[in-house]
Amino acid sequence: MENRAMANQKPGKDNFTRNLVIVVVVGVVLLMLVPTLISKGTKTTAKIPSSVSASHGYGIVFNGDVKSVPVVDVYEDFQCPICQQFEKMNGDYIESLIKAKKATVIYHSLSFLGPDSIRAANAGACAADQGKFLDYHRVLYANQPAENSGAWTNLALTILGPAAGITDKKFGTCVNGGQYADWVTNVANAGAKANVNATPTIFVNGKELDRKTEYFNADKFKAAIERG
Amino acid sequence: MKKYSLWIGLLARVILGGVLFAAGLLKYQHLDKSQMAVRAYELLPISVANFLGITLPFLEIAVGLLLVFGAATRIAATIGGLLMMMFIIGISQAWARGLSIDCGCFGGGGQVAPGATNYLPEILRDTALALIAIYLFRYPQSKFGLDRHTSDGEQSNG
Secondary structure, three states, rough: OOOHHEEEEEEOOHHHHHHHHHHHHHHHHHHHHHHHHHHHHOOOOOOOOOEEHHOOEEEEEEOOOEEEOOOEEEEEOOOOHHHHHHHHHHHHHHHHHHHOOOOOOEEEOOOOOOOHHHHHHHHHHHHHHHOOOOHHHHHHOOOOOOOOOOOHHHHHHHHHHHHHHHOOHHHHHHHHHOOOOOHHHHHHHHHHHHOOEEEEEEEEOOOOOOOOOOOOOHHHHHHHHHHH | OOHHHHHHHHHHHHHHHHHHHHHHHHHHHHHHHHHHHHHOOOOHHHHHHHHHHHHHHHHHHHHHHHHHHHHHHHHHHHHHHHHHHHHHHHHHHHHHHOOOOOOEEEEEOOOOOOOOOHHHHHHHHHHHHHHHHHHHHOOOOOOOOOOOOOOOHHHOOO
């Protein structure tokens, strides 16, 4: 009993310290949570790159005006190695659909892997402004570094521009300024609302392809798109 | 014997609190992924899952810190234990329904290749942590905690 009475008088054993710690921990966490919730919200004032449609989940739309063709939604992350494999297998086919106006294709640049993804998605949007999204898309996958290596700095992403035939100096300004950072958040939010839980994720006419069979088999992928 | 149990209490607090704090911090670094991890359980409406994906890491960090400091141990252990039970239910239902997901317990998450799942170890780990939480609920007294045990009557009964 004596021991306990003494213990209670030690500094740090009083209720004041305990309550202070509780208030500080809960307070700091709440102070961090609230701005996070706000910054995660969709930003209606975000600058939007050309050919993007808010009604299509802020995706970059090709052949949006072509009627009675399948609508293909491609959710991808430029940094994701599996997206690169998917691109190798099906990228040319998807581009051929766009060129032949045989499908409406909507690219959604997701960015959950890390900061490199956000910068790459922003740069992709800058390329869309130059009318070179598809070329830049190809160049990014061809030069994909290891995940979150930090290799995709804004400088590196700017240097990749000319490889996609981008010559306008505005591209560099757009990449360096993170001009479409808010838009990248909006794309991420729209992807979350569409229940996209992996990259790549492909929807054809709003229906997700079968992950077990149709993503990495070029014939089945074509069949799935033609089936519509 | 009494002294011995106070040390067990400290160990329990540090393990449960440390795991929760680490898990929360890792999720906090990739909140998009955290949202995705919750959605992938296919248990909640998407908007609720997205909200939970953002708030859960903060809750884990707060509860983890309180446990490590030993402040409001009993309440923190209760919340920690309820979280573990929630995780066990979530993982079990994913397993039973044949979903292929990563639990996203320490960041990450979302769909994975079939066969790359790890459900049993995840459930066992969370069960162990839930038992630690129950222990702390029953015996919140421990070494180096900030809680003053005003319910000393209870203590001397034991």
